[in-house]
Every structure is written in C-alpha cells, then in structure tokens.
Amino acid sequence: MEYVYATLLGLVNLAFLASVAIGLPGNWLIVAATGAFAWWRWDEGRPADEQVIGVVPLIVMAGLALIAEGLEMFSGLVGAKKAGGSKWGALGALAGTIVGGIAGTFLIPVPIVGSIVGACAGAAAGAGAMEYASGRSVDASTRSAAGAGVGRFAGILVKFGLGAVIWCVATVAAFWN
Numbered sequence: 001m002e003y004v005y006a007t008l009l010g011l012v013n014l015a016f017l018a019s020v021a022i023g024l025p026g027n028w029l030i031v032a033a034t035g036a037f038a039w040w041r042w043d044e045g046r047p048a049d050e051q052v053i054g055v056v057p058l059i060v061m062a063g064l065a066l067i068a069e070g071l072e073m074f075s076g077l078v079g080a081k082k083a084g085g086s087k088w089g090a091l092g093a094l095a096g097t098i099v100g101g102i103a104g105t106f107l108i109p110v111p112i113v114g115s116i117v118g119a120c121a122g123a124a125a126g127a128g129a130m131e132y133a134s135g136r137s138v139d140a141s142t143r144s145a146a147g148a149g150v151g152r153f154a155g156i157l158v159k160f161g162l163g164a165v166i167w168c169v170a171t172v173a174a175f176w177n
Contacts (some may be wrong), residue, residue: 002041002052006174009037013167020163021112022154023101023119024136027065027163034061057173061166066125068162072155073097076123079151080131085144089131095149116156117122 013030020026038053049056076093085093097119104118130144132138 003175005037005041006138006171009174010167010171013170017160017163017167019113020160021098021116023105024116025069026106027068027159027166030163030166030170031058031065033092034058034173037174045107045138053170053173054055057169061169064166064169066117068159068166071162072159074151075155075158076127076148079123079154080127080144080148082151083143084140085131085147086136087125088134089136089141089144089148091124092128092130093123093144094126096122096124096129097152098122100125109134119156120149120152123152 012033013029016026016029018026019029033086034053035058038051038058041052043051073094076097077090080093100122101115101119102120104114104116106114108114108117124145128141129150131141131144136144
C-alpha cells in the first residue's frame, strides 16, 4: 500500500510542478504536500533517518524552493541591469512582473502561456517605462526593457527546472524507504 501512496504523492506533486508555469507557488506546494505526507506516514518507533520520508530530503527541497523563488523574482531585475538599466529600470521590471503576470493570466486566455507572456511583457514594460521616466533615452530604455523581459523568461525556466529537481527528490524519497 505504501507504493500506492507514494505514487499518489508523485502525481499530486506533478500537478503542483505544472502550476509553476502559471505563476503559482508550485514548488512550495510540493514541499508542503511532501511534508504532510512525511508527517502522516511518520512512525514513532523508527529513527528519523529511517522514516518513509526523512528530514534531510525536506530540508533539501525547501532550500531548492527558496533558491528558485529568489532567482525567479530577481531575474527580470538582473536582466534589466545587465542590459545597462538603472536601479529604476530594475525596480520597474520587478513591479511589472507582478502586474503583467496577473494581467496576462486574464487577458491571454491560454493556460500557462498567458501568465508567462504577461510576466515577461510586464517586466519589459515596467523596466522601459521607469527608464524613460527617469530621463533615459528611448534606445537605452528599450535595451533595458528587452533585458528585463529576457531575464524574466530565464527566471521562469530556472524556477521550473529547480521545481523538477524538487519533484524528483520528493518522488525518490517517497519510494526509497
């Protein structure tokens, strides 16, 4: 029966991984679901390192989720800065990411695609607008905007990739007892 539970956890976590692409905190949902599973299957009579899912995989998963969030959140900011943008462009990219991700989800009714396009376009628009408003030229503002959009897309890919690693850690831990 343990393998049935582990398989169900893997499938639920796979759905959570897919939710990363639409901007939901899927990596944290994987960590939470796996933690709940570990707590549910905890056997008081066994040492911590012999449990169905031990503490170490949960710590590794939480650490990876934290790194993924940080990289994703600041990727547009870094992209704007690498393209020659100012701190205002970087802050615009960060704000634009949030607004664009939400708006894209509703304005582009294609699942996953709308959120990704919205977040990337929002990062670009936010960086470009803030650069231009701070007195930079159209050319410099456009470069910063392009850097922010590309950086944001790279951040989404990195977060999804680390989410896949988190899913693998959770799945292997659930079956490896």
